[in-house]
Amino acid sequence: MGFQAIFDALGNFANLQMWLVIAAGTLIGLIFGVVPGISGLLAITLMLPFLYFMTPMVALPLMMTVMAIQFQGGAISAILLNLPGTPGSSATLIDGFPMTQRGEGGRALGAAQAASALANILTALVALAVIPLILPMIVALRSADMVFIILLGLTFIGVLASDSMIKGLLSGGVGLMISFVGFQPTTGAERFIFDNLYLYDGIPLIPLMLGLFAIPEMVALAAKGGHIAQSRVPIKGMADVWRGVMDVFRHKSLVLRSQLIGFLVGALPGTGASPATFMAYGHARQTSKNPETFGKGNVEGVIAPESANNACESGALLTTLALGIPGSPIMALLLGVMTMQGLIPGPEMLTKNLDLSITLIWVIAVSGVLGIAICLPLAPRLSRVAFIPGSLLAPIVLVFALTGAFSYHARFEDVLVTVLFGVIGLIMRRLDYNRPALLLGFILGPIFEKFFFIALKADGPYFFMRPISLALIVIIIAVIAIGPLKALVKGVKSRRGEINT
Amino acid sequence: MVRTCLRITVRIALLALGLAAYTQSALSETPEEFYKKNNVEIVVGFSAGGGTDSAARTVTAYWSDTFGGLAKINNMPGGGTVVATNYVWKAKPDGLTLLITPFGTSLAATTLFGAPGKQFDVSKFSYIAMFADEPPGFSIGKDLPYNSLEDLKKAKGLKLGSTSAKGMPPFGGVTMLHLLGLDDGSVITGYDSAPEVGLAIKRGELHGMVFTSNSTNKEVKKGVTKALTTVAYVTSPLLPGVKPVSQLLKLSPEQQRILKLYDAAFKSGRVLLGPPGMDPAKLEYLRTKIVQLFKSKGYQSMAKTVFGYWEDPVVGKDLEKLVKEVQAMPKADVDLMNQLAKKYIK
Secondary structure, eight states: OOHHHHHHHHHGGGSHHHHHHHHHHHHHHHHHHHSTTOOHHHHHHHHHHHHTTSOHHHHHHHHHHHHHHHHHHHHHHHHHHSOOSSGGGTTHHHHHHHHHHTTOHHHHHHHHHHHHHHHHHHHHHHHHHHHHHHHHHHHHOOHHHHHHHHHHHHHHHHHHTTTSHHHHHHHHHHHHHHHTOEEOTTTOOEESOTTOGGGGGOSOHHHHHIIIIIHHHHHHHHHHOSBSSSSOOOOOTHHHHHHHHHHHHHTHHHHHHHHHHHHHHHHSTTOOHHHHHHHHHHHHHHHOSOGGGTTSOOTHHHHHHHHHHHHHHHHHHHHHHHHOOOSSHHHHHHHHHHHHTTOOOSGGGGTTTHHHHHHHHHHHHHHHHHHHHHHHHHHHHHGGGGGSBHHHHHHHHHHHHHHHHHHHHTOHHHHHHHHHHHHHHHHHHHTTOOHHHHHHHHHHHHHHHHHHHHHHHHHOTTTTOSHHHHHHHHHHHHHHHHHHHHHHHHHHHHHHHHHHO | OHHHHHHHHHHHHHHHHHHHHHHHHHHTOOHHHHHHHSOEEEEESSOTTSHHHHHHHHHHHHHHHHHSSOEEEEEOOOGGGHHHHHHHHTSOSSSSEEEEEEIIIIIIHHHHHOOTTOOOOGGGSEEEEEEOOOOEEEEEETTSSOOSHHHHTTOSSOEEEOSSSSSHHHHHHHHHHHHHTOTTOEEEOOOSSHHHHHHHHHTTSOOEEEEEHHHHHHHHHTTSEEEEEESSSSOOTTSTTOOBHHHHSOOOHHHHHHHHHHHHHOOOOEEEEEOTTOOHHHHHHHHHHHHHHHHSHHHHHHHHHHHSOOOOOEEHHHHHHHHHHHHTSOHHHHHHHHHHHHHHBO
């Protein structure tokens, strides 16, 4: 890739129109990201009739901005209300919401926004450099290898469940089972449909997610009274937010590792942002000096998924542009618009239309800067949500959750699913079962199954006898063993200490 | 008392007159005025961004130029288009709710092979037109040592990739394996899209695929595959120099029956239709004007960008004839296709 193309692409930012497009996309992405159920995907779908008639240099940057910025909006509702604004923000709430309950919502928001913006900027720059490296890697990975990459993600159920292994594994298992409802495209089997057409496509993710997390918290809040923040800690306004921003720079290594996980998983076709965020979260917990504080409001648990979900979209963009394979539903829309504009995704995007491809990557970086410029000053005010009386907040959030579920596909059944999983979530909360583990099982189940069946059919029962697959198996064993090994070493050390004293 | 009765009678009479005048004006409204005044909802059984959604959006983009009113897309994914088709089946036949759906996967295949939750009878819809019909292309990995169908007959364990276990691509694979007589071949389903199948071919996981000419053409242009034939009786403008399988292979009577069934049941063309019982005047008007839309320069230019080519649509009665042909397919042939699907789709 020539430097000339990079500078030509930068030249596109010399006109006011491009900045207006990015500013408009940033606002739209933030608003649609914050409101649960109506992620950037819906925003872009609504814009489609107009996008087709815009020039590629307007339509595609507008889409990219909405896509890149939605997670910054999604993190706000996840952290403050336990309502994941987008599926990619679902891991953020595990530690983000407990921070809000502790009166540290501003800090969590600061960390999330800084991690997101940094991911947008850094991975955009990295994307430019790694195009020649990443494509051969994607081509080299067969379905058999993908089985073990997803299995690696599934092992993080164990990490999420480390407080209570049995309950966590049970929750993850139930999540997997729920994910098996519907028509199985690899085998053609119809499972647990009960002659109900709604179940044909399986249980939808967004209504399940809204029910599992938003409803139990709000019902509990309404029943308990008071407000989300459990203690009346003083709000330090911008100082709290800056503390969160500085947390990101204090955990530089974690930020980079999470971005790498997000970027690589995003670049793999057919995975999406949610697995990447959980993998980054699990990795953060495993490598943290204080793993026991995860799930109780550890800022590292916010930084890791927010770094990963934004990095993920940069990776997905590469695969979409270079191979024409959409890594996420938004990328499928991007492909649709490109087709309407007469642009053929594939090698041409890296030769004939290289300046457009690089412009899109720059747009991710610029929108990251704009997003943080808007969100950070708002964060202190937003964090006051934690001090709104529950009697006022709970009905509003419940209405948002249910309308969000309905707006997903305008189906009443989605509202019922939200309510059903709200009840399940409430029971799980009361009995201390692990809701994130259930979600992770639900998200990874269909992807694992897809690659497993394809690998089995294409390569037979010994599909794992490939160097990459075997290497991945070794990594999985290491990931599973790292916790017990750490505990063993710690135990040996403490015993030695006892003997010495 | 009499005066009150009179007053009431006069009021009722005036109201009746008003209603009659309104009804008359509504009845005398021409389809042209109707579609100028009203907006149309076009239901699509897929999420936004896919092939059928893009095809529908080419129509809505030029709808107001032709009809005056607007057309809005309503994406209603679910049940492999069954949810959307059921919805239009039950919609009020006022001509304002229409469906754009693939002929093969959505209408013909569900009729011949069944589909869970299906409530509609394809013979009763109000058919307007079918457009963007491209014969499926069969392509194999560019580096494979086979350059013709005759060469390919020697292949061992040929693996063809597909998306879902139902629809045009997997049954295309089944048809090709049967026509080539490759008993040890298989169709591996579950990939998300044609480009993903292309990637699997590139990395050696699969050997070939059957997809629309447009998708086949894209993989050929990327240098991933080489097109060997169209799984049809006709050539495709998107695959120049590629002959149809009916000309390239000498087929047994049984193989001919399978190709005929596949060709009739798995057309990729997108059908624009309305609910059963639409006003014949409105239906005729839609049929006439939609041809005008499809022949407009703007639409043709957009179609060439999106589909890579433009062809005359199949309209009205001709389309109804195609539906009848599907319904008349012998059950024995359908059963045979099902048996072959069980054999090849692993």
